[in-house]
Amino acid sequence: MSGLVQASRAELTKVTTGRALIGSLAGGALWCALTGYGYYTQGRDNAAAMASGAVTGDIIRGWMMLLLFSAISCALIVTREVSGQTLARTVLSYGGRGQVFLTKLVAAVCTSALFAVVAAGGALANYALAARSSEQDLVWNGECTKTLLGTVVCVMLSGMFGLMVGWLVRNQTLAVITVLVLMLGIEPAVQRLVPEVAQFLFTIALSSLYRDPKPDLLPIWAAFAVSLLWIVLLAVAARTNLRRRDIG
Amino acid sequence: MIADWHAPSAEPPVVQVAGVSKSFGERRVLQDVSLQVPRGRVVGLLGRNGAGKTTLMKSLLGTSTVDSGTVEVFGAAPGPELAHRVGVAMDGIGFYPAATVHKELTIWARALGVPASRIADVIDLVELSGHERQRCARLSTGQKQRLRLATALLVPTVELLMLDEPANGLDPDGIRWVRRFIREMAASGKTVLVSSHQLGEMENTVDDVLLLDRGRIVHSGSLHEFTAGGQFPLEERFFEVVGGMTS
Numbered sequence: 048m049s050g051l052v053q054a055s056r057a058e059l060t061k062v063t064t065g066r067a068l069i070g071s072l073a074g075g076a077l078w079c080a081l082t083g084y085g086y087y088t089q090g091r092d093n094a095a096a097m098a099s100g101a102v103t104g105d106i107i108r109g110w111m112m113l114l115l116f117s118a119i120s121c122a123l124i125v126t127r128e129v130s131g132q133t134l135a136r137t138v139l140s141y142g143g144r145g146q147v148f149l150t151k152l153v154a155a156v157c158t159s160a161l162f163a164v165v166a167a168g169g170a171l172a173n174y175a176l177a178a179r180s181s182e183q184d185l186v187w188n189g190e191c192t193k194t195l196l197g198t199v200v201c202v203m204l205s206g207m208f209g210l211m212v213g214w215l216v217r218n219q220t221l222a223v224i225t226v227l228v229l230m231l232g233i234e235p236a237v238q239r240l241v242p243e244v245a246q247f248l249f250t251i252a253l254s255s256l257y258r259d260p261k262p263d264l265l266p267i268w269a270a271f272a273v274s275l276l277w278i279v280l281l282a283v284a285a286r287t288n289l290r291r292r293d294i295g
Numbered sequence: 296m297i298a299d300w301h302a303p304s305a306e307p308p309v310v311q312v313a314g315v316s317k318s319f320g321e322r323r324v325l326q327d328v329s330l331q332v333p334r335g336r337v338v339g340l341l342g343r344n345g346a347g348k349t350t351l352m353k354s355l356l357g358t359s360t361v362d363s364g365t366v367e368v369f370g371a372a373p374g375p376e377l378a379h380r381v382g383v384a385m386d387g388i389g390f391y392p393a394a395t396v397h398k399e400l401t402i403w404a405r406a407l408g409v410p411a412s413r414i415a416d417v418i419d420l421v422e423l424s425g426h427e428r429q430r431c432a433r434l435s436t437g438q439k440q441r442l443r444l445a446t447a448l449l450v451p452t453v454e455l456l457m458l459d460e461p462a463n464g465l466d467p468d469g470i471r472w473v474r475r476f477i478r479e480m481a482a483s484g485k486t487v488l489v490s491s492h493q494l495g496e497m498e499n500t501v502d503d504v505l506l507l508d509r510g511r512i513v514h515s516g517s518l519h520e521f522t523a524g525g526q527f528p529l530e531e532r533f534f535e536v537v538g539g540m541t542s
Binding site: 049050053054056057058060061064065066067127131132133135136137138139140141142143146291293294295 | 353356357358359360374375376377378381383385387388389390391392393394398401402403405406407408446
């Protein structure tokens with residue numbers, strides 16, 4: 048156990064070395080704040096939407112895009128080691144490949160939790176600012192709370208997804224491109240073409256969790272199970288790959 | 296072939312390899328390699344580029360798997376306990392480019408459970424004082440080699456040092472420093488396995504030689520015996536054994 052604690056301390060030092068994490072957090076937060084503000088300006092003239100909590104829901108959903116930044120940052124936890132040729136030393140220092148896999152998982156949980164906290168804080172701040180500047184009541188209701196919780200869970204899950212993509216792809220540029228293409232390109236495209244199939248894809252399943260109003264989405268618990276299943280499948284593939292391949 | 300050129304010793308060898316083979320696709324990188332590294336010696340693993348030196352070292356560390364044969368370090372297959380007994384400085388192992396020298400060493404000290412006070416000790420040991428705040432990416436080749444050695448020495452109880460091409464890219468001063476460093480490590484009781492293709496330098500550094508050619512150990516023995524007590528230069532003997540240019 049102390050070995051895992053030591054390795055996790057080392058791993059978190061690695062994660063916070065350089066500007067990648069802070070840059071990703073700042074860039075993601077700026078993007079989401081602008082998106083949230085955009086939703087607010089779009090909906091502020093619609094009194095019914097303001098009163099029903101729909102505008103608040105949109106503002107909160109604006110922060111779900113942090114899931115993309117969380118996924119990329121967690122992928123980098125692995126790919127930075129590969130590109131810097133430090134993975135072999137990590138395996139030797141942590142005491143084996145299994146320990147490295149576990150420690151990277153701990154680092155990804157911490158990293159994605161940080162993004163989730165920023166998403167929650169940002170969404171609440173975005174709502175508070177919008178409510179203060181609005182002449183009408185900007186309602187917060189139970190549905191908004193569920194949307195916020197769903198957004199937090201999505202950001203966490205996408206971090207795990209990104210980590211596994213990192214393990215499987217290993218190349219830094221390719222891993223970032225893979226995350227972007229999957230989340231912004233392929234999965235939304237499949238959703239437009241075959242929505243009944245797309246609901247089982249990882250990113251689309253996450254849409255259910257942050258209560259996207261789109262049709263053809265899975266019920267929340269089914270979507271949660273599907274997204275978890277994707278992560279487990281990728282984790283099994285990543286773990287097998289790490290156990291079998293030569294390192295460095 | 297098992298290298299057993301030393302008088303029978305009560306102490307088991309630090310490294311024992313028997314019948315190890317390894318292929319990358321169709322290419323056989325190691326072929327039926329057997330060797331021993333006795334305790335307290337400086338053993339030079341010599342061979343041309345591509346002879347299999349680095350792959351063999353990685354196999355000893357367990358970061359590269361073998362197709363057949365057995366590898367034992369301190370009497371057991373490479374495992375987690377190596378972290379506290381083996382110090383590694385390999386040419387192919389890099390750094391976090393964004394990290395400073397001190398941060399880089401902090402990362403590995405934390406991973407190994409080594410107190411932070413040890414960092415200043417190893418920085419002194421490899422003569423990198425004054426560069427603690429310098430980013431790894433901005434270090435010179437020689438400074439990078441020193442940082443690799445510092446990382447290898449973080450655990451004070453390290454018994455075996457595995458150095459892969461430690462003098463690569465160094466100027467004459469750096470090469471001389473590495474030689475002195477290796478001899479000091481040996482004098483302090485550590486076993487050193489050092490791979491290199493710089494034969495002239497190895498002649499001044501090692502006690503024993505293992506010659507690797509196209510994945511096979513083609514000679515193993517003491518340097519003294521191999522060069523007939525220094526009568527023949529190591530380079531000349533090397534080419535006699537592995538073939539190729541002699542002058």
